[in-house]
Amino acid sequence: MNVLHVTPSMSPQWGGPVIVVSELIPALYDEGIHCEIATTRGHRVGTGITGPEGVPIHVFDTGPAAQLWTAYSRDLARFLNDSITRFDLVHIHEIWHYAGYVAFHAAKKRNIPCVVTIHGELSEWSLQHKAWKKFIYRKAILDRVLRNADALHAITLPERARIAELGYDTPVTVAPNGIDPNPYDNLPDPSEFLDRFPILKGKRVILFLGRLNPKKGLDILVRSFTSIARRFPDAVLLIAGPDEEGTRHMTESILESQGNLNSAVFTGMLAGTEKLAAMSCADIFVLPSYSEGFSIAILEAMAARLPVVITEGCDFPEVAEHGAGFVVKANDAPVAEAIGTLLSDIDLRARMGRMGRELVTERYTWKVAASTLADLYKSLVSDRKAKTSA
Known part of the structure; x- marks a missing residue:
């Protein structure tokens, strides 16, 4: 055929x-x-x-x-x-x-x-x-x-x-x-990636991976980061993806107005080994979208054993049902609360990471x-x- x-x-x-x-x-x-x-x-x-x-x-x-x-x-x-x-x-x-x-x-x-x-x-x-x-x-x-x-x-x-x-x-x-989960089995040594972005060294890294588009909810992420930065001074946003519709400028403007621009890294689009290295650096993955079809980035993060924070607009309730992360409303407070819960509990992060990997390999x-x-x-x-x- x-x-x-x-x-x-x-x-x-x-x-x-x-x-x-x-x-x-x-x-x-x-x-x-x-x-x-x-x-x-x-x-x-x-x-x-x-x-x-x-x-x-x-x-x-x-x-x-x-x-x-x-x-x-x-x-x-x-x-x-x-x-x-x-x-x-x-x-x-x-x-x-x-x-x-x-x-x-x-x-x-x-x-x-x-x-x-x-x-x-x-x-x-x-x-x-x-x-x-x-x-x-x-x-x-x-x-x-x-x-x-x-x-x-x-x-x-x-x-x-x-x-x-x-x-x-x-x-x-x-x-x-x-997704093919095999490339995410053994993530690369992130040393070279960290040398490119030294601000990430020794920090709690919150990863956003995707197009910088208004529907992806970056405004929610950076506003919620205000309370996260106060609670976790060593927290850093790692924002990876190509810019669309001036979203990066909007995101940087919010961060600057809150005094958090120096706690964020914009890498542009990442692919291949660089994308895997970014995941290797990260502690959690966040996608606070207003709307998604079915995000490949969520599957990639779970395959890499990262706990995830996503919004109801991602249409992926199985994440919470399987214990692989949090599914919250697309608002600043619930996103910040979920991020804070994960950053404060290393055992919870590890457990949710394992459950996410299991979910991907069994169903996706x-x-x-x-x-x-x-x-x-x-x-x-x-x-x-x-x-x-x-």
């Missing part, structure tokens, strides 16, 4: 969906599913391209209209029109972009099954962010795509409930994101997700062939 994955970007700075596509596809290959990727590069979506080794990636430059419609590319449209019949199924990732729209219509025109992964983009916070634009887009374009796709892929049970709440009755399959590997999606693909393709031959 041949499946085409269509995504607006495969630039590392695009964030979680790029990691999902890159790591899901090798697991799908293990299930006997041959995959290719169609994506864009240029305005807003980035120019650097990454992807799984050995997997064909078709990259198309965006046009001037991409300033108004993310991932707009006439070359992508031509490729889909000419080549989509080579594929048995099209899998679209994310929903607010031209690439998904044009792929959906190309698939429908040729009677090819289509799956859409939402990636958390129908959450209440997401719909309120740039609300009027998204309202118009939903009514004009997106509703037709989501109502007429052959299946929607939700990453969490709350996301499936959200899809139903919004009135979409398209069949939904739930398959959570996964790519093999689990790929098996579920492979079954979905096969069912949709079989049904389509049966209807065509009837």
